[in-house]
Amino acid sequence: MAMNAAVQDEATAFAHEGDDPQSFMHLLEQGAPWQPGRLRYHHGYELHLITAPHECAYIGDEVHRFAPGSVVLIGPRLPHNLVFMRAQGNSAAAVMHGSLLLRFSDEPMRRGMEFFPELRKAHALLERARRGVAFAGLGELVAKRFQGVKAQGGLARLSEFAALLHELTQSTDYRTLSSQPCRTPACGTSASSAHIYRTLDHIQSNYTDALTLMDVSAFAHLTPSAFSRQFRKVTGRTFTEFLVGLRVAEAGRLLLCTRKQVSSICYEVGFNNISNFNRHFRRLKKMTPGQYRAHAELE
Structure with missing residues (x-):
C-alpha cells in the first residue's frame, strides 16, 4: 500500500x-x-x-x-x-x-x-x-x-x-511526532504562496517519481529561483530536502508495516540507488533501514 x-x-x-x-x-x-x-x-x-x-x-x-x-x-x-x-x-x-x-x-x-x-x-x-x-x-x-x-x-x-x-x-x-513542521500560512496568503501550496499537493502525490526542480517550478508557474525562495519561505526547507524527507518517511512506513526487502523499498519510494537511500535514511533517522526495522520489532 x-x-x-x-x-x-x-x-x-x-x-x-x-x-x-x-x-x-x-x-x-x-x-x-x-x-x-x-x-x-x-x-x-x-x-x-x-x-x-x-x-x-x-x-x-x-x-x-x-x-x-x-x-x-x-x-x-x-x-x-x-x-x-x-x-x-x-x-x-x-x-x-x-x-x-x-x-x-x-x-x-x-x-x-x-x-x-x-x-x-x-x-x-x-x-x-x-x-x-x-x-x-x-x-x-x-x-x-x-x-x-x-x-x-x-x-x-x-x-x-x-x-x-x-x-x-x-x-x-x-x-x-514529526521532525519537520509544516509552516502555518499567514492570513492573506500571497498568490505566489498559493502556487507553492498547490505544488506541495503535487509533490506529495508524486514524490516517488523522478521529480526535478525544473518540473515543480514549471508546475508552480515560477522560475526555479523564485520557486526555491517561495518554497523555503513556506516550508522551511529546500525542495530537495522536502522531497527526500517524504521518501524516507514512506520508506520508514514500509519497513514497519511490510516485510519488503530494503532494496525493493529503496526503489519503490523514488531513490535510484541503494547507497544514496542508505545515506539519506541514516542521516534523517539516525540508524540504518535494517536497524530501524529491528528496533520497531523490539518495541
Whole structure:
C-alpha cells in the first residue's frame, strides 16, 4: 500500500448533527474516514482520541504506533494517515473510522490571540501541533470534554472547548511526532504562496517519481529561483530536502508495516540507488533501514 497515491485536502468538516455549520469547531463522533494509501491534510487542527487498534500512523515525515486511548493533535497542512486494522470480512478498499475527532479552525485562534491575551497561552501548543503532538494519560479527560462539547451549545460549548485547550496546554507529558513542521500560512496568503501550496499537493502525490526542480517550478508557474525562495519561505526547507524527507518517511512506513526487502523499498519510494537511500535514511533517522526495522520489532 503506497502512501503516494493521493493527498486528500479536507478543508470542510463532516460535522456532528447538532453542530452549527458556521462554528469554528466540529465534533466527528465516528472520526475521519481513513482510506488506505491516501495522505490527508487539513487547514485547521484535528484532535484525535484513538479508539481502535491500528497498524501504524504516518505523520509528516515519521511513522508511529498509538494504542487506543492515545490523544493526538495534528496541525494545519501536516500530511498524515492512520492505518487502522480491519475487522474480519472488511474488504481491502473499505473505509475505516478509528478515532473520535474534534476539528477547530486555525485563523479564528490566531486572530483571537490578538484580542484576548488569555488565548496566547495556547500559542506554544499550536506551534507544537505543526509537528504533531501525542499526549500521554489524557484519554479519559479528553473523552469527557468531547462529551461536553457534544452536549452543550453556545457559550457553554465554547467553555468546554476552552477547558480542553487549557488542559492540553498544561500537559507536560507529550512528544512531537514529526521532525519537520509544516509552516502555518499567514492570513492573506500571497498568490505566489498559493502556487507553492498547490505544488506541495503535487509533490506529495508524486514524490516517488523522478521529480526535478525544473518540473515543480514549471508546475508552480515560477522560475526555479523564485520557486526555491517561495518554497523555503513556506516550508522551511529546500525542495530537495522536502522531497527526500517524504521518501524516507514512506520508506520508514514500509519497513514497519511490510516485510519488503530494503532494496525493493529503496526503489519503490523514488531513490535510484541503494547507497544514496542508505545515506539519506541514516542521516534523517539516525540508524540504518535494517536497524530501524529491528528496533520497531523490539518495541
